[in-house]
Amino acid sequence: MKHALLWLPLLVTTTLGRVPVPLEAQWRGAVVVEGRAFSGAAHGVGVSRYETAVAFRLERTVDWDRGRQFLTVAPFFRWDPVDPNRTRLDFRDLSWQGRWRDWELAVGMRELFWGVAESRHVIDVLNQREVVAGAEGYVKLGQPMVHLTWTRRWGVVEAFLLTGFRTRPFAGQAGRLWSPLPVDADDATFESAAETGHLDAAVRWTHTVGAWDIGLAHFRGTSREPRFVLGGNGLGQAVWVPHYDLIRRTSVDLQLTTGRWLWKLEGARQTAAAGRHSALAGGVEYAFADYLSVLAEYVYDSRGDRATTSLQDDVYLGARLLTQDGAISAGGYIDRKTGNRFLNIQATRRLTDAFTATLEVWVFGGASGREPRHAPRRDTTLGLRVSRFL
């Protein structure tokens, strides 16, 4: 059912050709050159200690019908001169949207965000993610969907029909961070006989009541996050084979904003044939001013050591400082049981109106043996990213 992914871009591209002119629109985006160095014990044969890539992000929105209809095109292209598996063309957004009174309809590939927490995005389930060693720790893949929104006084109700499932890419260093064994992403298995063609669906209600922001959601379909089953590849080597379960996932997100204090909580309960589990992330943020805030959160996953994340019982502490020339953010996870630590510092500086440079450090501290399945194998990652905005 790979064609499910194809018809949407085609539809949007052909519609785009018919859009009446003149349109108020322009391209915006960036060219990003990034390089990373990985220190620590090398694992695997032929695994480079360095990673480089050039990425292009573009975005253009055109509207007509007095702003009631939009087309958004947001291609993403990454070229890795060394690792061809990391070279990828995708659309973060390639969709048509229309809005009439309280109703809104969107059709196409889209990227959306759900949730309030900073340490882990527990309830954000619509888009597949690609794990990368940088920024948020992942980038999202566009999700083909039909998205209906109904805005009322008592909240916003959204219904999603997710047409076409996308498997998680495991290319590059980041795809290998959590385990010494390679992941055989090409031979992924599915609980659904329809495989990537299974039709997934979700509903969400969000509302703001005074200082409270409330969200409830339910998702039914193929889990974006795979389980890993030990298998062998054609050469007889042991590999992890991703397996995608069918799940039902109910989630809640809450934020209470009182003065300088922001209380955040998001949690999800997931049911699959293999069993149930729950996960949550929540805590508090304190804003000294609009340019300086600190936060403390707790991340939990009831699967414990079987979780597909090392963030299953961790405390997160972070800080963020915005300056006139850029931003600095730092955050660290401490595993409550093993004491393993994971620190991330990012500093972005604006060089000119069109250029920024970001320096990024990820440091793993503690013994990986204490979390054998999840601990990153590299001790320190250093990254530099230069962005030219268009």
Next chain:
Amino acid sequence: MVSPLRSRWWTVLAIVGTCVPLTVVAQDPEVRGLEIAAEADRRDSGYRDITAELTMTLRSRNGREHTRVMRIKTLEVEGDGNRTILVFDQPRDLEGTALLTLGHPTGADDQWLYLPALRRVKRIASGNQASSFMGSEFAYEDIGSQELGKYTYRFLQNDSVAGRSALAVERIPTDPKSGYARQVVWFDSEEYRVLKIDYYDRSNALLKSLELRGYRRYAEAYWRPDEMRMVNHQTGKSTTLRWRDYRFGVGLREGDFDRNRLSRVR
């Protein structure tokens, strides 16, 4: 229907009515101060909605400059504070970042920030009114709606600002959380436009001065300056706001100020 005769009577009464209190009130600076502020407020209300483009230049003591370009949309809401959306155009790395503010006459405003890189809308801690607006020399309370009840007034004197005849009025914030002990506002005596404001900090020392220049009349009713320059006398820093492309009554609705629609504001 009012007969022509009766309406003429009313005109005569009105003229007499406005002259008499003026002469009496001239002795009472509090009433005179409030009267001036109320007249300025009356002349500037009822515009319903505005869009404009704003260039903000922050200048440090040693002359280093930072420039932000943004578009602003404001809607007056009956019985509540203004709805405002700011969308950044420059610096380019912030392009598309949008700030939604739902103002309230009392209590804190509600604010949401849209981060385009993450496609994420975040509810943020609403800026304390005395805190700086985006690192500038303007505090939130300086740029927020200047409702009459936010101050008590006292007429000081007839004065002149840059050769223009002006009325100097002292106003004292009613909110104890304000960053100021008092302000002195110069209104021009013809059109009641604000020409200059001096801000005194909590220890009553002169903190900042705001000068407004290049007033133009829009929609045949509302005067708006092209330039607002705030100088901080204590730090030597300054911020200049340059306004262009003002449009009044463009037909914005409350639905345009929805946090779920921040990604598509233009």
